[in-house]
Amino acid sequence: MIAPQKRRGSEPHPDTVRALVEAKRKLAGRALADIPDAELTWWLNDYLIPDGKGGERKLMRAELADLLGVTRQALHVRSKRSGLEVEQRRPDYSAYIPWQVEVAHTNAWWMQLLRLMAQADEAAAGRAQAKRVVNTVHAEAFRKKLHDSGCVVAYDPKRADPFYLVKRRPGVDTWWVAVPEAAMSEEQRHEWEKQRQE
Structure with missing residues (x-):
């Protein structure tokens, strides 16, 4: 059988x-x-x-x-x-999640939710990377919680709890994560300097 x-x-x-x-x-x-x-x-x-x-x-x-x-x-x-199969690569969410996440933290609950949110955004944008429909119920509830609280997810591998919430910096944190200074664009860096001086 x-x-x-x-x-x-x-x-x-x-x-x-x-x-x-x-x-x-x-x-x-x-x-x-x-x-x-x-x-x-x-x-x-x-x-x-x-x-x-x-x-x-x-x-x-x-x-x-x-x-x-x-x-x-x-x-x-x-x-x-026979050239029938192309090596499938893992999805790259670095445009959404700009941190170098330590291996011990890659499957943390926070990372799973952020990857689901990124998959949903990729699918909504019609990008080829999002080939499968994902169950986004938990991710969307988390997105709503972040939106309602005005927070984003920050990551510091040196902390006991490496993922934590911080207030969103307008013009700097453009997605649902706190952008580290090293990953900021020139515009984001300028906006962050302006906010720190105020």
């Missing part, structure tokens, strides 16, 4: 299972090395199966590997050697 990728504790939808059984029938007896690049590209990018929610989704790489009787690594190596 083919094992559709699923979340823990959930059963695959019967339509999804039927589609995978049909795909297995189409690929029966074929070796990964014998599949032409154009066809492999079709399987990787264009073959759609029911998602169990009334829509369709692409075949996951792990599912295709299972259908072909190979490991995911073998499928990845073949795809990469």
Whole structure:
């Protein structure tokens, strides 16, 4: 039996299972090395199966590997050697989060919320970086809290609690984080100097 990728504790939808059984029938007896690049590209990018929610989704790489009787690594190596797969890079949110965050703090609750807020802003701007829809309920609640309090998130790795809230500096803190002096633009630096003198 083919094992559709699923979340823990959930059963695959019967339509999804039927589609995978049909795909297995189409690929029966074929070796990964014998599949032409154009066809492999079709399987990787264009073959759609029911998602169990009334829509369709692409075949996951792990599912295709299972259908072909190979490991995911073998499928990845073949795809990469054939030029079918471009190395995916992690999203870069440095335009939003200008700090050099220490490794110990990268998965902190604060950072997760800021990354979700950045993903939502990227998606709203229609940028290619935001390819998936994110669950932004917590991020939007946090954004509202920051807006209502007039604060932004600051980061100091030397503190016991490295993330904390500070009052927004108008013209300096243009997003939801306190911009460190080293990362300020000339305009932000000028505005900050003006505010400190007042």
